Amino acid sequence: MDLRIAQHPILDFGEPTAIRFNFDGRELVGREGDSIAAALHANGVMVLAHSSELDRPRGFYCAIGNCSSCMMEVDGVPNVKTCVTLLKEGMRVRSQLRGRGAL
C-alpha cells in the first residue's frame, strides 16, 4: 500500500528530493523534509522498536518528541527521537535493540 498522499484538496507536497537511507539493512527512500519516523511510515514500517521488559512492539505516538515511543538507533547513536529528527541522505537507522542496546 502506497501511503504517500498523491492528491490533496489543500496541500501541494510538490516533488521533493528523494533521500536514501538504510533501515535494518534495507535500502529505503524517503523525501527531503521527512522526519525519520515519517519516512519509515511511508515505507510501511510501523514497528520502530520493542519494549525492554515485555518485548512489546513500539510505534510513534505523539510525533512532537515528547513520549519517547519512537526512539531508535541512528548512525550508531541510541535513543534518538525519530519523530523530531530530520531524515538525511545515507542515514543508518536501526530498530532499538530491545532495550539491551548500549547506552
Added chain:
Amino acid sequence: MISCDVLVIGAGPAGLCAAISAAEAGASVVILERSFRPGGQLVKQTHMFFGSERQYASVRGIDIPEKLLSQLESFGSKVKLLCSCTVCGIYEDGVVTALLNGTEYLKLKPRATVVATGAAERALAFSGCDLPGIYGAGAVQTLMNVHGVRPGRRVVMVGAGNIGLIVSYQLLQAGVEVACVLDAAPRIGGYLVHAAKLRRMGVPILTSHSVTRAFGHESLEAVEVAELDAKFAPIAGTERRIDCDVCCISVGLTPLTELLSMAGAALRYIPRLGGFVAKRDERYETTVKSVFTAGDASCIEEASAAMVEGRLAGLFAAETAGFCHENYSELKADCENQLALLRGGDTGKHIVAGLQDLAKED
C-alpha cells in the same frame, strides 16, 4: 555561556509571538525549539482559523508560522532561533542548559525566560493500547499534513472534541476511510460545524462509546468498542469489533510543565486548564522570579489565544529584562482585550473559570 535578554523556550504560536514583542521592546532574544522546524502545531493546521483578523482568522494555520518568522527576521541578529535544540534544565541561578543537534551542549544566561513549551496529547489506557497503529490524533495530523503520508487505510477516531473532528475530516481529505468517531461523553464536545461536515460525509459519530480493547500482533488490526453507561463503564453485551489499522486517540492535551517544575515553580492541578499548570501572576510570571509562561503550557486553549498570550509574555519578560516597549500600555490593553473576546463565548467560559481557580487557589 550565551547571554541574552529574553530566552524563549518553544517556537510555537506562543513562543514566536513572545519573541516578537520582546524584540520590539528592544531586547535581544534567543528562541530554542526541540523540533527541526519552528511553528509548533501550526505547521499541520490546514483548517482556517476563527476569531478576529487580529489572530489571523480565515488564514490557515499552516500559513501563520511564515508570517511570524518574517516579523522576527526584521530584527536581524537581535533574534536567534535555534531548532533541533532541546532544553535540559533551568537552574536556581537562572542558567538554562540545552542540547543542540544531539551533540553540542549549550549554557545560556538570560535576564528573563518565557516557557512556551506547549502541550502533549494524552494517552488512553485499554488492553493493547500500546500497539503501533494507535497514535495521537495530532500525531496523525502531522504525518498527513506536514509529511504527506497517510497513517493507514481505515481509522477509528476516539474523541469528538475539535481535534478529533478536524483530524477525522482531514483524514477524509487525504483519502483515508474513517470508520467512526467515538466519544465517551453523551454529547459531541467539538464545534457542531465540524461534526456536521463529517456527518455529511457519512461518518458515524457515536457518543457514549469508547474503545475497550485493541487487537493485533505487531501492529493494530482491529479495536473493540462498547457503549458506556452514565458512569462511563462499558455496558456488557454492547461490545463489537471494528477492523482498522489505525486508531487515533484524541482525549485532550496536558500542559508541558516539566521545565517549570524543575525550575521550582509552584504548580497547581486545575482540570479546566488541562492538568498541572504553573501559578502565575497577572504579568504571567511564575513563582520563580524572571520565569514566565504562556500558551498551552499554561492553559490548554486554541492557537489564536496562545499567540495573544505570547505577545503579552514577551512584553512582560522584556520589561523584567529592562526593556519597556514604547507602546507598552496600549499593547497590553489591546492584547488583554483580544483575550477577553476570544474567551467570551461559551467555549471560553471554562478557561476563564480555570484561570480564576488558579489565581485564588493556594
